[in-house]
Amino acid sequence: MEAGGDAPAQGDGQDLSVFVQNLLDQMQSRFQQMSGNIINRIDDMGTRIDELEKSIGELMAQAGIENADEPQA
Numbered sequence: 001m002e003a004g005g006d007a008p009a010q011g012d013g014q015d016l017s018v019f020v021q022n023l024l025d026q027m028q029s030r031f032q033q034m035s036g037n038i039i040n041r042i043d044d045m046g047t048r049i050d051e052l053e054k055s056i057g058e059l060m061a062q063a064g065i066e067n068a069d070e071p072q073a
Helices: 010-063
Strands: none
Touching: none
């Protein structure tokens, strides 16, 4: 039973190595894409928060309410 097939052939090992490398490359690409999407969403949220703070400040000014963050004398 010398040619039984207990040990993988040289070609099978190379095929597996190529498969694993391709899989890792795909995963890295996907993670980079996801990371970029997350960063873009965080930037968008930051912009929206800044706009909201500005709107709230304008509404408070129109209502005559002083800024609660400023120390009162």
